[in-house]
Amino acid sequence: MSKQEQEQEKDAIYIGMDLGTSRTAIAASNGVRESLPSLVGYPKDVVSMKLLKRDSLFGDDVVRHRLSLNVFRPLEHGVIKGSGENKRGIPEDEADANMTAARQLVKHAIAMARPPADALVYCVIGAPAEASNTNRKALLEAAREVIDSVMLCSEPFAVAYGLDVLTDALVIDIGAGTTDLCRMHGTLPQTEDQVTIDQAGDAIDELLEELIRKNHAEVQFSRQMAMEAKEKFATVREGAGPIHVTWPVDGKPTKIDISKEIREACLSIVPHIVGALQKLVSSFDPEFQATLRGNVLLGGGGSQIRGLSDAITDYMEEHLGGGKVKQVDEVVYAGANGALKISKDMPPEFWEQLS
Amino acid sequence: MSRSLARNIYHLMRGAARRTTVDELRKQGRRTVSVLNFRDVQDLIEQAVENTLKRRGLKLDGRGIHEEVRLEFLALMRERDMLRKTVEDLLHERERLAENRERLDRALTATTSEYRSAQKSEVVEEADELAALAAEVEAALRDTLADTPAETTEEAVELVNEAFARQRAVTLERAQTAHEANLHRLERRMSRLKSKLSETEEMLARAQSEPELAAIPGQPVAAGLDSADPAFETKTELLSEIFKLNVELREMLEKN
Numbered sequence: 001m002s003k004q005e006q007e008q009e010k011d012a013i014y015i016g017m018d019l020g021t022s023r024t025a026i027a028a029s030n031g032v033r034e035s036l037p038s039l040v041g042y043p044k045d046v047v048s049m050k051l052l053k054r055d056s057l058f059g060d061d062v063v064r065h066r067l068s069l070n071v072f073r074p075l076e077h078g079v080i081k082g083s084g085e086n087k088r089g090i091p092e093d094e095a096d097a098n099m100t101a102a103r104q105l106v107k108h109a110i111a112m113a114r115p116p117a118d119a120l121v122y123c124v125i126g127a128p129a130e131a132s133n134t135n136r137k138a139l140l141e142a143a144r145e146v147i148d149s150v151m152l153c154s155e156p157f158a159v160a161y162g163l164d165v166l167t168d169a170l171v172i173d174i175g176a177g178t179t180d181l182c183r184m185h186g187t188l189p190q191t192e193d194q195v196t197i198d199q200a201g202d203a204i205d206e207l208l209e210e211l212i213r214k215n216h217a218e219v220q221f222s223r224q225m226a227m228e229a230k231e232k233f234a235t236v237r238e239g240a241g242p243i244h245v246t247w248p249v250d251g252k253p254t255k256i257d258i259s260k261e262i263r264e265a266c267l268s269i270v271p272h273i274v275g276a277l278q279k280l281v282s283s284f285d286p287e288f289q290a291t292l293r294g295n296v297l298l299g300g301g302g303s304q305i306r307g308l309s310d311a312i313t314d315y316m317e318e319h320l321g322g323g324k325v326k327q328v329d330e331v332v333y334a335g336a337n338g339a340l341k342i343s344k345d346m347p348p349e350f351w352e353q354l355s
Numbered sequence: 356m357s358r359s360l361a362r363n364i365y366h367l368m369r370g371a372a373r374r375t376t377v378d379e380l381r382k383q384g385r386r387t388v389s390v391l392n393f394r395d396v397q398d399l400i401e402q403a404v405e406n407t408l409k410r411r412g413l414k415l416d417g418r419g420i421h422e423e424v425r426l427e428f429l430a431l432m433r434e435r436d437m438l439r440k441t442v443e444d445l446l447h448e449r450e451r452l453a454e455n456r457e458r459l460d461r462a463l464t465a466t467t468s469e470y471r472s473a474q475k476s477e478v479v480e481e482a483d484e485l486a487a488l489a490a491e492v493e494a495a496l497r498d499t500l501a502d503t504p505a506e507t508t509e510e511a512v513e514l515v516n517e518a519f520a521r522q523r524a525v526t527l528e529r530a531q532t533a534h535e536a537n538l539h540r541l542e543r544r545m546s547r548l549k550s551k552l553s554e555t556e557e558m559l560a561r562a563q564s565e566p567e568l569a570a571i572p573g574q575p576v577a578a579g580l581d582s583a584d585p586a587f588e589t590k591t592e593l594l595s596e597i598f599k600l601n602v603e604l605r606e607m608l609e610k611n
Contacts, residue, residue: 136604137607151601152601161593166590187592188593188596188597188600342594346579346597354605
């Protein structure tokens with residue numbers, strides 16, 4: 001190892017980041033692992049600022065003080081809201097505000113890794129499999145200010161790399177904004193090896209809200225309340241028992257059973273996932289299709305739905321003639337762990353060239 | 356849960372609890388009270404800790420954290436701190452050696468240069484001055500003794516010249532001795548510096564090749580893929596491709 005490389009090692013900290021629509025997770029070479037909701041909040045007025053004693057808040061603090069804050073969830077479908085093709089009629093000032101919020105979120109996440117003041121920060125960020133180059137550039141721009149050298153890589157690929165599963169496997173990464181599927185066959189996945197679908201956590205929340213409004217029209221609740229109930233009770237298991245929440249009806253706290261709605265909403269993503277999975281399996285070498293089907297890894301925050309891996313296996317059995325789905329360990333950190341592994345394995349001279 | 360921790364919690368609970376008598380409770384109309392065994396509280400705390408650790412992704416078996424694990428952990432932490440201290444000392448020593456080498460190197464260069472100029476310098480300078488002075492004195496003497504017989508003048512001039520010649524010889528000899536002593540001193544200094552420099556370089560090389568330095572927990576990680584990795588070739592290829600894609604992306608970003 002050259003003297004230069006030794007110097008570089010001495011002063012560098014490696015970070016893997018899963019910058020998700022719902023949660024951001026980091027894993028760093030100094031052993032720090034943290035995650036937070038991908039939320040940024042700014043005090044609404046001077047009174048809030050005096051009360052909160054900060055210019056900006058992040059993660060759980062935003063949820064806690066959301067009534068006093070202008071809240072930004074800067075990522076949508078895994079990329080920065082309003083960037084590139086993701087504009088979808090978002091006004092320019094709102095797109096700028098999202099970019100600023102994303103930048104601050106990245107900065108906050110890096111600070112959570114507690115890097116030494118004079119250390120070089122080398123970071124690999126997982127991006128959705130099908131993020132466009134414009135979206136990737138926006139992510140890169142958001143990160144460059146606070147990171148000495150940054151690389152992007154496909155999020156499901158990072159999960160697979162972290163698990164050392166580089167061949168004959170299929171990774172499903174269920175996030176909030178998107179579900180990414182990626183076929184691993186010993187090379188860097190190309191466009192045809194990856195599929196991104198919108199059926200993910202947010203879609204479940206939306207459907208859950210719709211179902212509860214339809215079946216319990218008298219109940220007063222918000223999307224946030226529905227989301228919290230889903231995060232706590234999400235299941236696709238039949239006969240899992242009643243799921244009670246106490247929500248107001250005409251202002252009076254009332255206990256209602258939402259087990260049917262939760263199950264239906266959570267199950268709604270299964271056919272879409274298996275459809276995307278079929279697309280990747282059927283376009284693969286016929287000789288290895290069975291191996292691929294039998295080695296499906298399920299990760300991402302959305303995979304914490306109870307019984308989901310079994311439900312996907314059953315659906316595959318019914319529609320694809322069999323398959324085996326296994327949930328990865330540490331679903332929240334699987335992407336960040338993989339990204340960290342990539343950043344550490346990356347030759348030092350590569351980092352230097354990009355800094 | 357360790358005994359000391361359990362004892363502390365027990366005392367804290369005792370301290371925070373309100374004491375009352377059975378008669379007092381009877382007066383309040385209470386006929387039964389709920390009783391919670393301290394062992395149950397301990398179980399609840401252990402369960403809560405275990406659940407929190409599980410939620411945070413730290414896998415533990417059903418037995419929870421035992422005293423032995425805690426002691427083992429503390430021992431490992433102590434060992435790690437000692438190792439870290441050793442590494443810090445070694446790194447400090449390495450820096451000190453590098454500084455020393457530079458200082459010795461600079462001193463050797465300066466001494467060598469001084470030695471070379473000393474070698475070139477003439478020792479006859481002072482003697483030459485004496486010769487010039489002798490010529491001046493002779494001229495002045497001849498001028499002063501212009502009216503005296505030539506024979507007397509020549510004798511006087513000869514006497515003065517002889518005196519100057521003797522003094523010049525003494526001066527020359529003294530200068531030569533001093534010059535040689537100076538060269539000898541510089542040679543000894545150069546030799547001493549060379550020996551110290553070589554010793555320092557050897558120590559520095561040893562310190563720099565210390566393999567344990569990279570393996571201390573909490574120390575900077577070894578960058579780059581381990582060549583012993585079973586998928587070394589595949590991973591190297593994948594990493595190169597990720598790098599290339601990022602270079603292309605960066606170029607696109609810079610173009611815009």
